[in-house]
Amino acid sequence: MKVTIDNLDGAGAVDCSAALCTTGPLKIARTLNAPSICSGMLDVSDAGLAVPVRRGRAVVTAANGTVLFTGYIATDPEAVYAGTGVKGSVYRYAFSAVSDEWLLDKQSVPLSGAGLAQSGGQLLTTLTNRVDAGLFTTTGVRNGLPVGVYEPLQTESWSANAGGVASATYAAYRVLNGSIGLQPAGTVTHALSDGDGSLQVATLKTTAVKELANDVTVSGEIEPTAYVTETFAGDGTTTVFQLSEDPFRPKKAANSVQFLTDNFNEAVLDTQIWQVADPGSHLGLGASGLTMTGGNGFDGQTTLTAIDQVEMGGSLVIEAGNLQLGGASAGVVCGLYKGAAQSANCFVGYNVRQSGGNTVAVPFVNGAEAGTVFTMLQGHTYTLRIRLHCVEMQRVLQNYYAMVDGVVASFGGGLVSAPMSVVFELQDLGAASNTPATVLYDGSVVTSPANCTFAAVNSVQLIGSMGYCRITQTGSGWVVSTLPSGVKMTRLIGVAGEGVDCKISAAGKVTFFAGRVPVAGELVTVTYRGRLRAVARLADEASVAQEAAGGMPGTAQWLGKVVKPAARSSMDCEGAAMAVLSFSASRAAAVSGSYVAVNSQDVWPGDVLAITSAGQTMSVMVRKVEIVDGMGRPEMLTYRMAFANDWAEGLGLTLSEAIAVDALLPQKALSSTLPVGGSVLANLQELQVVSATGTALQVDSGTAPPTGGGFEVRRRDGDFGPGVDQDLVLRSPVRSFSIPREGQVEHYYVRMFDGSTPPLYSRFSSAVFTNLPVSE
Template structure:
């Protein structure tokens, strides 16, 4: 091997090859989806070579010119006493260098949003550009497979996040010679066969490190559970209502609630947050924040787009603050787009246009205007908000990958269909702080995309300024009032001074502000989700039957946790369990080992070793590669390759054998994922009297089935009599009132034997007077 070190002293790259000590040979250690390390011992006592400097640039190549390692001396070399010569004590220097991504790892973590159903290569490029896009080229990053959901860990280094992302897409990343690259694991295959002599049997060591498993239980993250509708009666004086359960909130991370915020006070666009398309230089900065100076007259060509997509789940608040728009303005402000940025693809936003010499902003939903136009007065400053509420807090499902018989297969993915409630509101900032916001639209759509791109400005011709822009995830709560005359309207949740009606604490306390207290006869309904630990249990029935041959127990159970990618729901856990079963049911499922080769074709972690011995071929992934210089001529390089398959060492699904302590373990295993009926997302209480609750399930009953109502959750079934209230074969039914405080749980079931039920209950909670 040839090694050069640039000590940053102006001498450039200096050849240290002849200074490598015979008993301290160069060694390169490569690890799958982690930085590489190079080390060795240098004897420079009889030369003019300088002691390697920390941060010195290290390049190692083979005699054939193959670049084996590039990186930097990460720490001061260790001075090692080697003896005494005629000139006095002699020392050698042990150095350790880390591959190029060390430069990215040294930099501070960057607030990054999640990626939803996007190619892993796209997200890796974004991650790199956010840390320092000028350091490395990313042309070698292949798009690769899609992630389901990927959220960088804020406390992790670039390489840790890049490694997690690559593993989630069953890929391998590396950083060599100033370039970041990523390609699917197995893109390079090294065929080794005892038949043609390429496999040296004595150099191959394999072992089975784990027994097969055909009954797998996996836990995941905390997930939203029951769809709860909790109703209280207003009396004109009560201001605080306590919910029966704590509303589900997304996993608490640094950016779970505040998805995006920008005050436009830095004098330049934050390229870690925004992608700017502005060929005519119509977007800039001024004393009032973001300056809007027109456009080129075309839809979708002058835009300010958030880099991160937005998952349309739970309750979201989009806000444009201190907004001023003047005469001649045309375009869309605060738009969510499904597809290319053009008005026809705008799911929700504020459409700005001219009418009779006035500037109007109009709620815009699915490419069309809805609701009431607002005339923007000259010299007035406004706050515009869009509130979105979806009963499904998690719209994008996770994807898991596994290698099955040498081919990578995908499990999971896709999105969850759900309706969406939408409220558009405006505040004139010249009014008193306690003046209620003006509601421009309060409605709903039957379905929406799982995620959208957020475009703060789509300027056809917008003139004015925007003081700030904010996008917040507030949890799962949504408050609706029904007056005695049957009128329904959404109650705004927020902070005092924002023109809202109430606040909802993390513990489920709903507090109405002065002047917004529910009146006598008003029914206040809070829609939210409960929470539980995601868990699933699946079995491979064919494997169980095969193992039961000879009257032996056929079930081989394994319990653990899906660590990465994150299983955010029980459905994700089921798909992760399917992935595990795809590689855990073979009698030789968990194989790991090593292979030693001299001067082979260069091997990197993520390459596949197709090992054929005795007529049987085994495909395994190289996990670690150690290259040791033999200090010989011609060159001798020994490669020690550690390999494993997925059950021995997870790649596309990383597992822990420590199942979550709060997981409610299923008593029976499913034989197929997703064997459930749809949840009753739109079940509602149509009317509540002193004697009965009139229920609309939201969907028609399946053939031979219906809707089962119980007083407690999780114990549904045709032979279970305790807590049963009623079964209805029709969509609309009545539940007799029994007490002021009542709790009912409803699930749909079908006519199969045994019947299949909804995955989660729709719960009806009431705190209402009971009639005589």
């Protein structure tokens, strides 16, 4: 084994192999999806070598030329007293080096959005480029499996985030010799046998015994639940309306989550936020922020595109502030795209063009102009906003992976379809702060994309400047007014001074600003989502039946919490529970063990060992490898390999032994043979109250009833089903139905059911809350 250390003192890499001490043999510890550690002890005095220093680069190479380790000495070596020599006290130096990613771990991970439905390789490359784009090559990074949603954490190091990406996609990363690699776990298989080394197998995890489990309950994050539509009556004076429940909001902040924000006040465009395509050098930064001096005349070639995609869920506000446009401007501002940033792919955005010698901005919806054309005055500064509201908060479902019969299987995943409301508004910053924003478009789209690419500008020939750009997720709330004349309009939500109508607090208080108070006879309808802990319970019925043989109880229950990847909904929890059952229902349960061999092939965590023992071949995944130098000639390298299956040590998902204390545990397990979501009907995303009189509420469910089914209305949420009369108001076999009024404050819950036996129901209720006068 050859060991070189470069103290970065100009002397270059120095061969320290002869200085290695047998009392502290060289060891290399490799852990799956974590940095490798190399440690040893050197007697530099006899060899006439310099003492290793912190930040010194260490390289370890086997006799056959295989590079076993490259990295840096992370701390000052420890001086260990070895005795007294001719020249006085003699010290040996114990050192510890961390693999190359130590250089990335020393740097901060920038704040970024979540990766949506991207491959692990794409996410890892993006993460690396954001931390330090030129430090390592990423040619060894394979795309691999897709992740549903993965959000890097600023509070964790590069290696912790990289390990999370790799684990979430059932892959293994390593950094060696200045190159980052990522490949699916199990890509490399080593054929071994008892005769090559020693095998030791433990059939149960010792720290927390995990026996066979065939009835699994898992909890996840707080999820949005009931689709609430709450209606109030205006009287011309009431400014504050209290919602019956706290509206669901993302967990990051009480009031909003900023997906993206840039004040354009740095020396250069921030490449941690943007991908810049500017062949003609038309985009830059100046005193007014982002400057635009034209384009090459082609759509989609001069763009400022966000690296992170936007999940199209909940209430979003897209905003470009302090915007000035002039000259012969043409292009798209604040565009969300279903694919590449080109006009034909634009879901929503402001189309800027020339009309009669003037620069105009027109709402762009699904690649076509809609709404009112607005003429932008020369020298005026504007704020452009696009408001989007989707009743679904989660549009991208989580993927979970597990090794099943030697093959990586996927569970969960997919996209959630949903309609979306869209409002385009514009504010002239030269007007008074309480002047209402000008609404150019107020409409809806039947089908919206689950995630979009955002481009602040797509400049065919844009000329002007933009002071800032931001995308904000404000929660699940949306407010619509029905005037006494019957006209409906969206009430704009924000903060005072933005020309908006009202604000919604985290505690469910809707406050209207001066001059925007609902008039007498105006109906104010607030749409939002309820909140509960996500949970799912699934059982492997075949395993239960097998375990019940001989009259024993067949159910073996396990409860826990999904830690990573985050289970944001009950559907995610179902996918995670299916993944758990794929390995927990095995009679082998939590198998772990070790294999020790001398001078074997070079093994890395994530490789598979095909070990033949007593005529049987067992394929197991390596989790840790320790290489110990035997200090002999010829070379003797002892490989100690620890392996485990997914139930003993998770890879595709990380589990906690303790389920969330606020989880409402399902009383009945679903069958694991059903697909995710196969045990429920679609939720009533588009249910609405068409009219409200003093005697009745007219409801449109938004969809046709299933064959043999209909819509069930109850006074409380829960206990839906045939034969349950408590709280039942009515069952309707038709899409539109009337609910009799009984009091000023009323709460009704509606779910769809079908004609099967027993009937299937929607997963969540659509709730109708009213606070309206009734007829005497």
